[in-house]
Amino acid sequence: MNVSMAVFYLIALITVGSAAMVAFSRNIIYSAFSLLGTFMGVAGLYVFLGADFVAAVQVLIYVGGILVLILFAVMLTHRITDVQITNRSAGTIPALIIVGVLAYLLVDTATGTPWVKAKQVIYEATAGKIGDLFLYTYLLPFELASLVLLAAMIGAVVLSRKEIKE
Amino acid sequence: MSPNDLSSYLIIGAIVFVLGLFTVLTRRNAISVLMGVELILNSANINYVAFSHFGSGNADGQIYAIFVIMLAAAEAAVGLAIVLAIFQLFQTIDVEAAETLKD
Numbered sequence: 001m002n003v004s005m006a007v008f009y010l011i012a013l014i015t016v017g018s019a020a021m022v023a024f025s026r027n028i029i030y031s032a033f034s035l036l037g038t039f040m041g042v043a044g045l046y047v048f049l050g051a052d053f054v055a056a057v058q059v060l061i062y063v064g065g066i067l068v069l070i071l072f073a074v075m076l077t078h079r080i081t082d083v084q085i086t087n088r089s090a091g092t093i094p095a096l097i098i099v100g101v102l103a104y105l106l107v108d109t110a111t112g113t114p115w116v117k118a119k120q121v122i123y124e125a126t127a128g129k130i131g132d133l134f135l136y137t138y139l140l141p142f143e144l145a146s147l148v149l150l151a152a153m154i155g156a157v158v159l160s161r162k163e164i165k166e
Numbered sequence: 167m168s169p170n171d172l173s174s175y176l177i178i179g180a181i182v183f184v185l186g187l188f189t190v191l192t193r194r195n196a197i198s199v200l201m202g203v204e205l206i207l208n209s210a211n212i213n214y215v216a217f218s219h220f221g222s223g224n225a226d227g228q229i230y231a232i233f234v235i236m237l238a239a240a241e242a243a244v245g246l247a248i249v250l251a252i253f254q255l256f257q258t259i260d261v262e263a264a265e266t267l268k269d
Contacts, residue, residue: 069242106180121170
């Protein structure tokens with residue numbers, strides 16, 4: 001067992017453990033902060049997969065943007081004092097059964113299927129390749145993405161503003 | 167399980183997906199449901215990047231992962247704005263309290 005194996009196991013443990021905290025924690029603040037561990041762990045997995053640009057984007061957008069947004073929403077909406085009822089769950093047993101069966105199926109498929117493998121796995125900087133793909137092959141989806149972001153921004157502003165009554 | 171094996175990444179993705187689905191199914195707090203959605207999107211991204219790395223060898227899967235991250239940002243912004251609007255209207259974000267679209 002060498003160093004990279006140990007780091008991989010550590011990252012996998014952080015990812016899965018934090019995701020479990022998000023799913024099972026009784027306090028929504030703990031859930032929100034555990035999301036940080038999952039996002040950072042997934043960024044670490046991207047590094048292991050040779051996707052340096054995606055890892056950087058993951059840290060920038062998920063940790064720097066979405067997580068801060070979620071924490072803001074948590075602070076703004078629930079009354080911090082009544083911690084006991086902040087993160088209620090319902091229907092746990094049927095959900096556990098569904099989720100258990102699904103987990104078995106997914107893991108069985110992941111381990112049992114003979115996936116098509118590349119001849120050799122390459123590690124190189126991906127930012128240039130991704131930029132080329134965005135500006136040639138995926139130009140139209142790229143422009144559509146900017147439109148979607150603009151629409152989402154305007155929609156968020158319209159939805160969250162206070163209505164001024166005449 | 168090893169860092170050079172495709173199925174280990176798929177297993178991690180499956181576990182994160184299942185935990186996200188459990189969060190979406192059981193939580194009664196709207197923000198927790200959104201957190202579950204983020205977990206599900208992250209697990210999909212792990213699969214995209216893993217297949218891009220081990221399967222095709224080109225960067226197409228990473229492009230899709232970046233699009234998913236972009237849509238997740240848009241979804242979080244709009245979703246949390248809706249949650250704030252629901253909180254202003256009902257004084258709670260329990261998903262069962264907000265069952266009417268109009269008062």
